[in-house]
Structures are given as structure tokens and as C-alpha cells.
Amino acid sequence: MNDVKISCTVTKVISVLLMLVPAGCAVFGQQNAVEMEKLLTASGFEMRLADTADKLAQLKELPQRKLIAKDWGGKVRYVYVDASNCKCAYVGDEEAYEQFQELARKKQIAEEDRRAAERDQTTDTDVGGWRFNQSW
Numbered sequence: 001m002n003d004v005k006i007s008c009t010v011t012k013v014i015s016v017l018l019m020l021v022p023a024g025c026a027v028f029g030q031q032n033a034v035e036m037e038k039l040l041t042a043s044g045f046e047m048r049l050a051d052t053a054d055k056l057a058q059l060k061e062l063p064q065r066k067l068i069a070k071d072w073g074g075k076v077r078y079v080y081v082d083a084s085n086c087k088c089a090y091v092g093d094e095e096a097y098e099q100f101q102e103l104a105r106k107k108q109i110a111e112e113d114r115r116a117a118e119r120d121q122t123t124d125t126d127v128g129g130w131r132f133n134q135s136w
Contacts, residue, residue, distance in 0.1 A: 033065055033082055037090065039107065040067075040080055043100035045092035050083065059083040067100075 041047065050056040062068070062081045070077050078097045080090040092100065 033085055036065070036080065037086065039100060039103050040090040040092065043092065043103055044096035045080070045090040045100070048089050048091055050087045056083060056087055059089055
């Protein structure tokens, strides 16, 4: 009898966890999209809203949440599409794309530095004879 109760409890816990995973992935995906959109805006990309059903349908045909190069009238434009959240496209030229790459590189370096600092952080550090702790 106890084995049956334990089995049912384990099954319920697993079921709840399986339901939470997609929600967590969706939140993480939205957070990444927001970060990407901030970088694009800071780089000089223009946001264009899909303010009609036809425009939204066109957005849905393009790769979602990926920066792609498109040839528009002999000029290369870079496009990032999000038809589900903002229902918009970010469009930039070569200059905006180069600025985006630079900002993304700087963001990555800053993130790596932050992780290294967290990894190396201790509560009590000896630096050149000085003792630093949390009371400083």
C-alpha cells in the first residue's frame, strides 16, 4: 500500500515538473528576446510594427528571433523578427549591424567578467597583506 502511495506521489511530482519546464523556457526565451531587442535598438536598428494583419502574416513567414541578412533593392539590410511578442521587425543597415556586433561582443565580455568575479569571490580575501572581508 505504501509503495502505491509513493508511486502516485512521484508521478504527480514528475507531472508538475514537466508542466513547469515549458513555462520556464518561454520566460527565458522572452527575456533573451528583450535583451536582443535592447541591443538592436542601441545599435541603430529601427523597430517597425506589424500594424496590419497582412504585415503580421509577412513577419510570420520569416525566421523568428534570428538576425538575418536580406537583399532589398540591391542593398543589404539586417532583419530581426518577433511575430509573437512585439509583433515587429528590427531593420538595420551595415553600420547598425557592425555596431550591434561591437555591442554584443562587449556585452559578452562583461558577462564573462561578471561570472569570473562571482566564481572567484570569497567572503575573506588576502590582497597584498590587507585582509578584506564583508565588514569593509
